[in-house]
Amino acid sequence: MKAIIIGAGMGGLCAGIALQRIGHEVAVYERVREIRPVGAALSLWSNGVKCLNFLGLEAQVRALGGQMDSMAYVEGHSGRTMTAFDLAPVYETAGQRAYPVARAELQNMLMDACGRENITLGAELVEVWEDESQVHARFADGSVASGDYLIGADGAHSLVRSYVLGEKLPRDYSGYVNFNGLVAIDPAIAPADRWTTFVADGKRASVMPVADGRFYFFFDVPGPAGQTVERADFKDTLRQHFADFAAPVQRLIDAIEPERTNRVEIFDITPFHTWTRGRVALLGDAAHNTSPDIGQGGCMAMEDAVVLGIALQVNTLGVQDALIRYQNRRAPRAGELVLRARRRAAETHGFDMAETQAWYDGLWTEDGSRIMRGLLSNIEGNPLD
Numbered sequence: 090m091k092a093i094i095i096g097a098g099m100g101g102l103c104a105g106i107a108l109q110r111i112g113h114e115v116a117v118y119e120r121v122r123e124i125r126p127v128g129a130a131l132s133l134w135s136n137g138v139k140c141l142n143f144l145g146l147e148a149q150v151r152a153l154g155g156q157m158d159s160m161a162y163v164e165g166h167s168g169r170t171m172t173a174f175d176l177a178p179v180y181e182t183a184g185q186r187a188y189p190v191a192r193a194e195l196q197n198m199l200m201d202a203c204g205r206e207n208i209t210l211g212a213e214l215v216e217v218w219e220d221e222s223q224v225h226a227r228f229a230d231g232s233v234a235s236g237d238y239l240i241g242a243d244g245a246h247s248l249v250r251s252y253v254l255g256e257k258l259p260r261d262y263s264g265y266v267n268f269n270g271l272v273a274i275d276p277a278i279a280p281a282d283r284w285t286t287f288v289a290d291g292k293r294a295s296v297m298p299v300a301d302g303r304f305y306f307f308f309d310v311p312g313p314a315g316q317t318v319e320r321a322d323f324k325d326t327l328r329q330h331f332a333d334f335a336a337p338v339q340r341l342i343d344a345i346e347p348e349r350t351n352r353v354e355i356f357d358i359t360p361f362h363t364w365t366r367g368r369v370a371l372l373g374d375a376a377h378n379t380s381p382d383i384g385q386g387g388c389m390a391m392e393d394a395v396v397l398g399i400a401l402q403v404n405t406l407g408v409q410d411a412l413i414r415y416q417n418r419r420a421p422r423a424g425e426l427v428l429r430a431r432r433r434a435a436e437t438h439g440f441d442m443a444e445t446q447a448w449y450d451g452l453w454t455e456d457g458s459r460i461m462r463g464l465l466s467n468i469e470g471n472p473l474d
């Protein structure tokens with residue numbers, strides 16, 4: 090069996106690894122010549138890490154993961170801790186720690202594991218078509234690749250999605266802009282082993298530890314889409330938006346390097362449940378583009394890859410049948426998490442300030458159990474529970 094995979098993001102690469110493990114030949118095609126992930130880092134929750142463990146990458150991902158032992162919310166203006174608690178109960182219940190990881194390092198690790206010789210960079214898919222026995226992909230340079238099936242892991246703006254659905258789906262703006270990057274861990278900003286989030290006025294400033302003494306930081310700023318901010322103005326923009334935030338947030342803004350900071354307008358897509366057409370299936374953001382509010386988009390892509398591999402390994406009624414079984418297993422869970430993230434974006438970003446204030450009020454009396462139940466509800470239901 091030969092698989093063509095479009096996209097060498099974390100979804101396409103995990104799929105490539107999963108499919109090689111069941112003995113399929115894999116050819117990954119990626120549009121860009123050099124992959125520069127849109128975010129500096131991401132949190133791999135226990136479900137995502139378990140998928141990487143399943144794919145044989147346990148030691149590699151552990152080496153990249155930050156030591157995130159506890160979690161806290163801090164009132165942004167005063168700097169007073171609203172709630173702080175140990176995350177061990179989450180890890181013990183899930184059977185695996187979470188690992189915040191730098192994206193570039195995750196990307197490199199996955200490219201090595203997939204086999205760089207199996208990845209063609211600078212290959213932009215422009216057309217997909219099928220005949221009775223094969224699927225074909227045409228690239229911008231006119232070249233054509235053929236295989237037994239094709240996985241569209243081509244991200245939020247997926248061309249393969251339009252082939253599968255026969256239409257281009259709209260993306261919905263989530264109402265806020267995210268700035269993110271990496272800084273050296275500084276205990277004057279937050280404890281080194283803690284995910285700390287400063288909240289006020291529907292804004293968030295957050296740090297979580299990744300390997301090698303670095304914090305992944307992100308700022309969420311509610312506001313309209315389509316604004317242009319020059320990179321050179323990132324720090325001033327953040328200083329304005331967070332002017333009345335406490336000293337640790339000012340220190341964090343002082344520490345960031347604009348050249349290595351990303352600014353991303355956040356969008357999602359209303360869940361849809363048709364992920365496959367003939368010999369073609371969607372995976373990762375192509376299938377379920379989510380806002381990052383529960384940190385599960387990449388983890389879902391990893392779950393997709395694991396389920397896809399299993400579906401193609403254990404079902405013998407043909408590729409189309411296995412792809413439908415993959416879709417049926419994955420679409421309900423992924424769709425539910427997209428909607429959960431959307432609700433959470435609304436709750437935390439002050440679109441209805443009374444709702445966000447009620448959330449803040451609850452944080453002062455939170456002992457961690459409610460938040461941990463929420464984290465576990467995202468993790469549970471994963472294919473490796």
Ligand code: FAD
Binds near residue numbers: 118
């Ligand atoms: P992508 O990473 O987008 O990869 C798609 C690839 O396809 C790209 O390399 C692209 O160049 C290529 N491609 C596109 N079109 C073509 C074409 N025509 N031909 C060839 N190649 C093509 N997830 C988590 O699990 N935890 C988090 O903490 C988290 N935080 C996030 C924070 C932010 C700010 C954002 C924006 C997202 C976050 N996510 C998080 C979500 C996560 O980043 C995505 O879900 C994940 O990157 C999806 O991977 P993918 O491989 O499906 O898509």
